[in-house]
Amino acid sequence: MSEDRSRDQDQERPRTPRCPLCGKPRVQRFRPFCSARCRDVDLGRWFAASYAVPAVEPGYDEDADED
Numbered sequence: 001m002s003e004d005r006s007r008d009q010d011q012e013r014p015r016t017p018r019c020p021l022c023g024k025p026r027v028q029r030f031r032p033f034c035s036a037r038c039r040d041v042d043l044g045r046w047f048a049a050s051y052a053v054p055a056v057e058p059g060y061d062e063d064a065d066e067d
């Protein structure tokens with residue numbers, strides 16, 4: 001099991017992985033980001049995007065199916 005892990009790390013070496021947000025070299029602990037901050041920013045964006053989609057359009061007539 002430990003052998004497989006070290007091999008995995010070797011395979012990730014070829015190119016320098018970068019933080020997708022700021023482009024700095026990423027940190028193993030926070031990958032694929034460089035820091036907890038960038039990770040949180042990405043998480044925040046993700047949540048913001050999901051919240052940005054309105055479940056019900058404003059002005060939608062809720063009594064429509066009662067007619």
Ligand SMILES: [Zn+2]
Nearest residue numbers: 019022034038
């Ligand atoms: Zn970053």
